[in-house]
Amino acid sequence: MAPVNMPVIEVRDLVKRYRKADRNAVDGVSFEVRQGEFFALLGPNGAGKTTTISILTTTLAPTSGRVLIGGADAILDSAAVRAQVGIIFQKPSIDLNLSGEENVRFHAILYGLYPYRPLYRMMPPEYRRQVSDLAGLLGLGRDIFKPVKKMSGGMTRKLEIIRGLMHRPRVLFLDEPTAGLDAASRRSLWDYLKEVRNASETTIFLTTHYLDEAEVADRICILDKGKVVKLGSPEELKAELLQEYLVIDARDRTRLRRELERRGLQFREAGPFQVLLDGHSAQDVIRSLDTELSVLRIHAPSLEDAYLKIVGGALE
Amino acid sequence: MKELNAILTVASRDVTKLLRDRTRLVFTLVFPFIFVGLMGGTLQSNLGRAAGFNFIGFIFTGVLGMTLFQSAAQGIISLIDDRENDFSQEMFVSPISRYSIVFGKVLGESGVSLFQAVPTFLLAFALRVPITLPVFLALIPASVFACFLGAGFGVAVMSVINSQRAAQQIFPFVLFPQFFLAGIFNPIKVLPWYLVPFSLVSPLRYPVDLFRGLLYAGRPEYSRVVLLDPLTNLAVMGAMFALFLIFGTWFFVRQETNR
Numbered sequence: 001m002a003p004v005n006m007p008v009i010e011v012r013d014l015v016k017r018y019r020k021a022d023r024n025a026v027d028g029v030s031f032e033v034r035q036g037e038f039f040a041l042l043g044p045n046g047a048g049k050t051t052t053i054s055i056l057t058t059t060l061a062p063t064s065g066r067v068l069i070g071g072a073d074a075i076l077d078s079a080a081v082r083a084q085v086g087i088i089f090q091k092p093s094i095d096l097n098l099s100g101e102e103n104v105r106f107h108a109i110l111y112g113l114y115p116y117r118p119l120y121r122m123m124p125p126e127y128r129r130q131v132s133d134l135a136g137l138l139g140l141g142r143d144i145f146k147p148v149k150k151m152s153g154g155m156t157r158k159l160e161i162i163r164g165l166m167h168r169p170r171v172l173f174l175d176e177p178t179a180g181l182d183a184a185s186r187r188s189l190w191d192y193l194k195e196v197r198n199a200s201e202t203t204i205f206l207t208t209h210y211l212d213e214a215e216v217a218d219r220i221c222i223l224d225k226g227k228v229v230k231l232g233s234p235e236e237l238k239a240e241l242l243q244e245y246l247v248i249d250a251r252d253r254t255r256l257r258r259e260l261e262r263r264g265l266q267f268r269e270a271g272p273f274q275v276l277l278d279g280h281s282a283q284d285v286i287r288s289l290d291t292e293l294s295v296l297r298i299h300a301p302s303l304e305d306a307y308l309k310i311v312g313g314a315l316e
Numbered sequence: 317m318k319e320l321n322a323i324l325t326v327a328s329r330d331v332t333k334l335l336r337d338r339t340r341l342v343f344t345l346v347f348p349f350i351f352v353g354l355m356g357g358t359l360q361s362n363l364g365r366a367a368g369f370n371f372i373g374f375i376f377t378g379v380l381g382m383t384l385f386q387s388a389a390q391g392i393i394s395l396i397d398d399r400e401n402d403f404s405q406e407m408f409v410s411p412i413s414r415y416s417i418v419f420g421k422v423l424g425e426s427g428v429s430l431f432q433a434v435p436t437f438l439l440a441f442a443l444r445v446p447i448t449l450p451v452f453l454a455l456i457p458a459s460v461f462a463c464f465l466g467a468g469f470g471v472a473v474m475s476v477i478n479s480q481r482a483a484q485q486i487f488p489f490v491l492f493p494q495f496f497l498a499g500i501f502n503p504i505k506v507l508p509w510y511l512v513p514f515s516l517v518s519p520l521r522y523p524v525d526l527f528r529g530l531l532y533a534g535r536p537e538y539s540r541v542v543l544l545d546p547l548t549n550l551a552v553m554g555a556m557f558a559l560f561l562i563f564g565t566w567f568f569v570r571q572e573t574n575r
Binding site: 057058059079080082083085087089093094095097098102105106107109110111112114115116118 | 317318320321322324325326328329332333336337405406407408409410411412413
């Protein structure tokens with residue numbers, strides 16, 4: 001087990017160009033994720049998030065670059081990588097023909113946790129205890145033996161997470177896990193993930209296009225058109241991206257412009273004047289002006305505004 | 317051991333799915349009746365005397381080969397369906413060999429196909445196809461090999477097809493001609509010269525001929541019905557299966573990861 005703060009995921013100059021594509025889906029991406037970190041890859045549709053996660057989980061070969069998961073090379077030693085990761089895919093990957101328990105059993109045997117047995121009652125007591133605990137956690141009880149078809153979307157997602165954690169992976173990849181879920185199911189899923197994080201040292205790697213989901217991460221990597229455009233903690237990104245400014249205007253605009261220049265204040269003219277506060281308080285700025293103002297307001301953009309500004313082109 | 321457990325669990329999933337699919341189970345019972353009962357009976361009444369051998373036995377061996385081969389091959393194609401429903405990702409991100417996954421599918425779909433062979437055998441007994449106990453006992457392992465070959469053929473086809481829709485369109489083109497080239501319903505002892513190479517590369521030809529070699533062994537019509545001796549058929553089937561499985565899996569995995 002790598003010590004905390006050691007990178008558990010290392011991505012270097014990752015490039016992926018799909019066959020017949022005229023541009024790179026992932027274009028020179030590099031980042032590291034530390035053990036136990038909650039890392040969010042944020043970006044609009046088509047930014048390259050799913051492509052990145054597919055390469056990291058060995059289901060897709062990169063065009064160039066290097067990926068190490070827990071020290072194992074994702075291309076040269078993919079089996080070692082797969083043993084260390086759990087994945088919740090964008091589209092549910094539960095077999096609807098099987099029961100919840102059968103899906104869990106299928107996974108547990110594939111990962112070599114238990115030997116193959118055709119029936120639940122023939123499985124080792126340890127497995128049956130684990131399933132019973134999981135069913136309790138999900139509030140399913142005996143319903144875990146019912147076909148997955150009869151479960152709600154939110155419940156299926158939780159079942160996938162439980163299944164993905166059965167083999168105690170070092171990294172849990174979540175590829176837009178709340179896509180298609182209603183608000184209540186989303187909330188319940190995040191509460192459950194919080195519990196998982198509190199209970200284990202599992203590194204969580206999330207891809208999402210919802211900013212509110214990424215905001216609770218330790219670090220956010222914003223991806224756009226296959227490139228990393230920002231990387232840092234939510235606080236760092238806010239500090240870097242969110243510039244508060246004062247919106248002012250006057251009937252005598254020439255005088256106001258001259259006065260702003262004289263005081264050495266940074267401003268833009270976009271109809272009214274946008275005066276960057278940049279460390280000054282709004283009150284100081286207003287106090288220093290003699291020109292009579294006709295418009296006065298403070299603009300404080302949210303992280304969402306900043307994010308939309310970054311990826312605005314891609315969203316349109 | 318881990319790989320063996322994985323193979324068994326992948327295989328058992330297919331059998332479980334069959335047992336829960338009522339429509340497919342009903343179709344399984346009706347299918348042999350249509351071919352062996354209706355077609356065999358009709359041909360026996362009209363052509364049996366002229367051909368000089370038991371036509372129901374001929375049709376039974378053909379339909380048995382076709383059922384096992386086609387069912388196993390089509391079952392394997394369901395991996396494409398899994399891929400489209402993203403269930404295959406669950407398998408392909410697990411730390412087991414790709415060959416184990418595909419072999420598990422081959423085993424599972426072979427099990428499903430063998431299940432479908434049971435009503436074919438029952439109907440054959442009811443129609444008094446001359447199946448002695450030694451012949452029956454020899455037909456069981458031969459049926460398993462036929463399933464393996466069909467599944468291997470499915471792997472090979474799957475490796476070059478991208479979508480379920482493409483599979484549904486292409487599969488009949490690679491399967492239906494084999495019904496005639498392999499002699500399911502029609503004798504192929506004599507073929508026009510231009511069909512001979514197509515018949516020889518038609519995989520279905522070999523399990524069907526193997527069944528006929530076993531059913532007609534020691535009978536006067538053997539030389540008029542059977543094309544190759546059973547051991548030669550088995551050797552060809554083994555070689556084809558190995559080729560299909562190794563290259564098919566390699567291409568399939570390559571296609572999965574090198575998109």
